[in-house]
Amino acid sequence: MILVRNLVKEFGKVTAVRDISFNVDRGEIFAFLGPNGAGKTTTIKMLTTLLKPTSGEVELDGLNPAVHKNEARKRFGIVFQDPSLDDELTAYENMHLHGALYKVPSKVRAERIEALLRLFELWERRNDPVKQFSGGMKRRLEIARGLLHTPKILFLDEPTLGLDPQTRNQLWTHVKKLNTEEQVTVFLTTHYMEEADRVAHRIAIIDHGVIVAQGTPKELKEQTKAESLEQAFLALTGSTIRDEEAGAIDRMRSMARAFRR
Amino acid sequence: MTAIYILWVRQLKRYVRSKPRIIAALGQPLLFLLALGFGFGPIFQKAGQGNYIQFLAPGVIGMSVLFTAVFSGIELIWDRQFGFLKETLVAPVPRILIITGRTAGGATVAILQGCIVVVICLIAGFRPHLSAAPLGLLYMCLIAILFTALGTTLACLMSDFQGFQLVMNFLVMPIFFLSGALFPLLNVPKVLAVLASVDPLSYGIDGLRGALTGVSYFGAVTDVAVLSLITGALLVLGTYLFSRIQL
Numbered sequence: 044m045i046l047v048r049n050l051v052k053e054f055g056k057v058t059a060v061r062d063i064s065f066n067v068d069r070g071e072i073f074a075f076l077g078p079n080g081a082g083k084t085t086t087i088k089m090l091t092t093l094l095k096p097t098s099g100e101v102e103l104d105g106l107n108p109a110v111h112k113n114e115a116r117k118r119f120g121i122v123f124q125d126p127s128l129d130d131e132l133t134a135y136e137n138m139h140l141h142g143a144l145y146k147v148p149s150k151v152r153a154e155r156i157e158a159l160l161r162l163f164e165l166w167e168r169r170n171d172p173v174k175q176f177s178g179g180m181k182r183r184l185e186i187a188r189g190l191l192h193t194p195k196i197l198f199l200d201e202p203t204l205g206l207d208p209q210t211r212n213q214l215w216t217h218v219k220k221l222n223t224e225e226q227v228t229v230f231l232t233t234h235y236m237e238e239a240d241r242v243a244h245r246i247a248i249i250d251h252g253v254i255v256a257q258g259t260p261k262e263l264k265e266q267t268k269a270e271s272l273e274q275a276f277l278a279l280t281g282s283t284i285r286d287e288e289a290g291a292i293d294r295m296r297s298m299a300r301a302f303r304r
Numbered sequence: 305m306t307a308i309y310i311l312w313v314r315q316l317k318r319y320v321r322s323k324p325r326i327i328a329a330l331g332q333p334l335l336f337l338l339a340l341g342f343g344f345g346p347i348f349q350k351a352g353q354g355n356y357i358q359f360l361a362p363g364v365i366g367m368s369v370l371f372t373a374v375f376s377g378i379e380l381i382w383d384r385q386f387g388f389l390k391e392t393l394v395a396p397v398p399r400i401l402i403i404t405g406r407t408a409g410g411a412t413v414a415i416l417q418g419c420i421v422v423v424i425c426l427i428a429g430f431r432p433h434l435s436a437a438p439l440g441l442l443y444m445c446l447i448a449i450l451f452t453a454l455g456t457t458l459a460c461l462m463s464d465f466q467g468f469q470l471v472m473n474f475l476v477m478p479i480f481f482l483s484g485a486l487f488p489l490l491n492v493p494k495v496l497a498v499l500a501s502v503d504p505l506s507y508g509i510d511g512l513r514g515a516l517t518g519v520s521y522f523g524a525v526t527d528v529a530v531l532s533l534i535t536g537a538l539l540v541l542g543t544y545l546f547s548r549i550q551l
Contacts, residue, residue, distance in 0.1 A: 091394050093551045116396035127387035131318045143310040144395035172321075 044069040044196060044228040045090065050099035052085050052252075059085045061252040062099070067245075070226040072218070074233065074243035078280050082252040083232045084124055087200050090230070091121050104195055117145070120194035122185050122202045124232075130174035134165050134184050137173060138191060145192035152191075159187040162217065178205045186214060190221070197221070199231040203238060211235075215242050236273040246272075250280045307397040308405040315376065315409025319416070326417070333368045333421045337361070337428050340486060353488065361430035362513040363485025369418040369447045370505055374476050376410025377455015377542075381462055390551055403456065403546045407539070410452035411445065418444045432516035439515035439524075446531040447508035453538035460545035478503075485509045489521045504534045 045067035052060040060082040067073040077083045088094040090101055092108045092115065101108055108115035128137050135156065142152035160166040163183040173181060186202055199218070203211040219242055221227045233239055239246055240260045247257045256263055256279050260272050269275035319325065341357045341364075348356035383389040392402050426432075432440065458471055482496070483505035489497060500506045511527035514520030520527070 088551065093390065093393060095550060113396040113398065116394055119394075121394055123387065123390055125387050125390075127389075127391045129314065129318075129388050129391075130386070131321055132314065136317070140310055140314060141391065141395075143306050144392065144397055146306065146396070 044071070044104055045073075045230060046100070046102035047086075047090070048100040050086070050089060050101065051097045052082075052089060052094065053097045059252055060089070060096075060249075063249065063252070063254045065247050065254060065257060067228060067230055069228055070222065071244050072222055072229040072231070072242050074231050074239040074246040075249065076232065076234075076236070076239055076246060076276060077249040081249045081280075083249060084200055086249070087121075087198055087230070087232065091119060091198055092116060117192070118194060119196040119198055120189035120192060121198040122182075122189045122200060124200040124204070126181055126185070128173045128181055128185060128188075131172060133170050133172055134160065134176070135169040137184065138188055141188045142191050147192050155191055155193075159190055163187045163213075179207060179210055182206055183210060183214075193225070194227065196228045196230065199229065199233075201232055201234065203233060203235060211238065218242060236271065236276055240272040248276060248279050255279050307395070307401045308408060311392070311402060311405025312409040312412065315379075315406065315413055319413040326420070329368065329372055329417055330420065330424065332371065333364045334424060336364050336367065336486075337425065341428060355429075357425075357429050358431065358517055359488070359513070359519070360486065361425040361428070361432075362516050363483070363509050365418050365421050365425060365444070366447055366483070366505060366509040366512055367480055367485055368421040369414045369444055369508075370451050370480060371476065372417040373410060373414035373448045373451035374455040374458075374471075376413050377407070377452045377457070378459045378468060378471070379410070380406065380456055380459035380546075381465055381468070384459075384549075384551070385464060389549075393549065393551065399547045400543050403543050407449065407452050407456060407542070410455070411448035414448035414452060415441075415444050418448070433518060436515040436518075440512055443508055443511040443515055443527070443531075446511070446528070446535060447505065450504060450508070450531060450535040450538060453535060453542045457538055457542040457545055460542065460549060479505050482506070483509050484521065504531065507531050 047066065048064050050060055050063050051058065063086065075083055075086065085094065089096045090103065090108070092112050095109065103115045104118045106115045106118070129140070132140065138156045138160065139152065142156065147155065157166065160169055163186065165180065165184055165187065168176070168180070173184065176184065182202065182205060189197065197218070203214060206214065215238060218229055222229055231243070243260060245257070245259055246263055248255050248263070256266065258266065263275045264270070264272060267275040267278040269278055337357070337360065341360050345356040348354070348359065353359065380389065462468070482499045482503045484500055485505070489500050489506070492500070507522060507527040507530040510520055510522045511524060511531065514524055514527065
């Protein structure tokens with residue numbers, strides 16, 4: 044369903060993603076884990092047509108997103124790491140706008156909006172501007188929106204960031220249900236290792252732009268002789284805090300963008 | 305077409321719901337109209353140039369459309385910083401439709417703002433040729449589309465709001481002050497005349513003034529031709545730059 048071969052992304056002299064390869068099978072839940080600044084979001088951006096790879100191949104449901112952009116875009120839904128809602132619009136209007144952009148027929152659109160807003164317990168607040176929502180409510184709305192056009196592939200970039208345990212539980216239960224009942228392929232990133240352990244069929248761990256390990260949660264634990272996925276993750280990526288490095292990379296990216304322009 | 309429509313509606317909803325923005329955008333035209341209109345009115349009349357409010361009002365209407373249009377275009381940076389741009393860029397919609405919807409929405413907002421200023425001008429004593437209202441509206445449309453496209457083009461080149469003040473001080477303000485919105489272009493020093501002739505707003509204000517008061521410097525054909533050409537060029541450039549945005 045997702046095929047990545049020798050993918051590279053450079054921002055000026057900084058290489059954010061270095062020659063990574065992996066594939067995600069149809070109906071699989073694939074967790075893409077890594078410390079801050081490891082290259083997770085850059086990889087998702089390349090897979091979802093927001094960034095052009097420097098080199099390498101990507102295939103989504105048999106389509107090259109660089110060539111068949113709009114066809115590829117129809118096939119996936121995405122929940123971004125950062126907010127992407129229009130705060131001035133209501134919850135319903137945000138959903139409606141998304142449905143219109145994805146050409147969901149109006150009757151189906153109304154039914155699905157209601158079903159999803161009810162599922163994420165936002166139906167009662169549908170006519171409130173998003174700027175009045177809490178962080179958790181906004182996150183739930185983003186997830187509901189990402190599912191509106193019934194995508195074949197769902198990208199979830201740290202979807203549970205800032206959510207309470209109840210909402211996280213509800214989200215993962217729904218993702219599992221979507222995966223089992225509708226065969227939606229899920230590509231997710233998270234910093235909560237127990238979540239990845241709970242839902243993912245397979246995991247890839249990326250660090251400094253390189254995939255350092257791939258396998259089922261059980262295989263990764265066996266490979267590192269760890270009892271938990273978190274221990275396995277630390278064994279593979281080390282325990283150095285990466286925030287400063289991530290900040291430097293972000294600055295380099297901004298500079299590179301400025302120079303390109 | 306759905307994508308264009310939905311993005312156009314979005315811009316309008318954001319405008320209508322932002323009452324402080326509407327009120328704030330009226331402050332400057334009101335100040336110009338009252339301070340300059342009534343302040344310089346007697347001098348203008350003594351110099352044999354007639355009623356200054358009659359002369360100034362088209363300039364103030366054009367100014368209101370200019371600032372609102374540029375700001376609407378530059379809202380793209382806002383959407384980039386606050387994430388909504390990503391939602392539109394991953395949608396299965398050609399980017400040309402996205403930019404068209406955004407520009408149409410921004411231009412409509414600028415025209416609405418201009419219409420509110422027209423009402424204020426009427427209250428202040430401006431008396432236009434009512435029969436020329438459709439032509440006046442055409443010029444407002446051209447100014448609005450041109451400067452929304454300019455704002456969008458600039459926004460495609462900037463990744464945050466740090467450059468916004470630079471654009472306002474070194475581009476938009478000179479565009480306004482050199483356009484002949486506040487003074488007649490007839491008999492101005494050569495340098496000023498040359499600068500005014502390369503300022504696209506000069507043709508918008510001149511067209512608007514010609515339509516509403518019958519006084520024109522460049523002539524209607526030149527005004528429409530120059531505005532249309534620059535608008536077309538900026539739309540093409542803005543679309544090209546927007547199609548290259550990566551996040």
